[in-house]
Amino acid sequence: MARRSLVAAAAVAAWALAGCSAGPAKVPVADTAPVLVHAAGSLREAFTEIARDHEARTGQKVALAFGASGLLRERIEKGEPAQVFASADTDHPQRLAARGGWSAPVVFTRNALCALTSEQISATSDTLLATLLRSDVRVGTSTPKADPSGDYAWALFRQADKMQPGAYAQLDAKALKLTGGADSPKPPAGRGTYAWVMEQRQADVFLTYCTNAVAAQAEVPRLRVVQLPPALQVGAAYGLTVRADAPGAAQMFAEALRQPAAQAVLRRMGFGAP
DSSP states (O other), rough: HHHHHHHHHHHHHHHHHGOSSSSSOSSSSSOSSEEEEEEEEHHHHHHHHHHHHHHHHOOOEEEEEEOOOOHHHHHHTTTTOSSSEHHHHHSSHHHHHHHSSSSOEEEEEHHHHHHHOOOOOOOOTTHHHHHHHHHOOEEEEEEEETTTHHHHHHHHHEEEEHHSSTTHHHHHHHOOEEEETTOOOOOOTTHHHHHHHHTTSSOEEEEEHHHHHHHHHSTTTEEEEOOGGGGGGOEEEEEEETTTTHHHHHHHHHHTTSSSSHHHHHHHHTTTTO
């Protein structure tokens, strides 16, 4: 027991000093149990590659579970044995830390919102707000509180109200919460959520992360990606936290996420610097 406590303490110290480290620490001997990682759904492609590279480099297996960050937090609070939690915001990991047993979150990457539109919508950054406010345009979002993407969409609505008073009320009333909720319909196996939603004509414009929008357009080329104008921009900071009693292998994986190799994967897939 004493030896396990010393190992855990050393791992926590390594995590705290990760920002000053010249490179990811080595795992001397791979743990036979996989590192249990819960991560925001928007990280699926990037984390799958990062975990594969980590396994190849260290021999340490990584088990990934993806979903809406708020729903993942609830699952953890109900006892699901996650060891690393990578959220699309800092609020959900901070709530775990406030309850005790998890480290204070650190921002490890960033994202932004874009508008994903059908081919029938002709919108530019300059005309996007007017398009969103049109009575005949259905605006899709994710589900606030369950998924940070939905929270960011409502932050965008508040920004819109500064540009055009009354815009928040209109957008709040018309927005369709199509994804990210506990009961949201799931796409068929092998299909991306946002490409599927748009292909099913459930919305004319969907507000989602730019990384999601680009992936959806790659899957369904007729879709269009519209950048938000500066006045509507909403930044998404992704928070990372580690269970305090997690084994050293989990701490090492969390540290690796902040190192150049993993950061390069995130950049290539459209995420921003911490």
